[in-house]
Amino acid sequence: MFDFGAGEVLGLVVLALILVGPERMPRVAGDLAKMIRKVRSMTNTATAEIRENLGPGFEDLTPSDLNPKTFIRKHVASVLDEEDERDGKGKSGESAFKPQIDPDLL
Structure with missing residues (x-):
């Protein structure tokens, strides 16, 4: 610290x-x-x-979870995981959808 x-x-x-x-x-x-x-x-x-x-x-909430950047990253990751599961790909498969997210915005 x-x-x-x-x-x-x-x-x-x-x-x-x-x-x-x-x-x-x-x-x-x-x-x-x-x-x-x-x-x-x-x-x-x-x-x-x-x-x-x-x-x-x-x-299991930590102060870093309250950071807006962390919140957005977790939310985007969960949405992408849900889309992969709907497509039947799971976490190990490659999705046809490649998100174009600027890392500077996160």
Whole structure:
């Protein structure tokens, strides 16, 4: 998620040590850890509520599924699969219909 290297982390620690001071650093680190735990708890609760409100069939929903590009790709793929099944081709066969979809639009 975050692309931090060892150098960046070390730089942030040194900066925090300078700004906060060595005396207050343990307390600030503890407060930061509590805040991170609280944010994680809130996001887990919100995710659980969203899954509960969506109902059955959405248990495996991920945030990337809500991306419009992903939604369109899945919908187009399902429509093409349905057309192949109607034609009796299945997933392994080549369909006579070759979709001309510009990948930049997806």
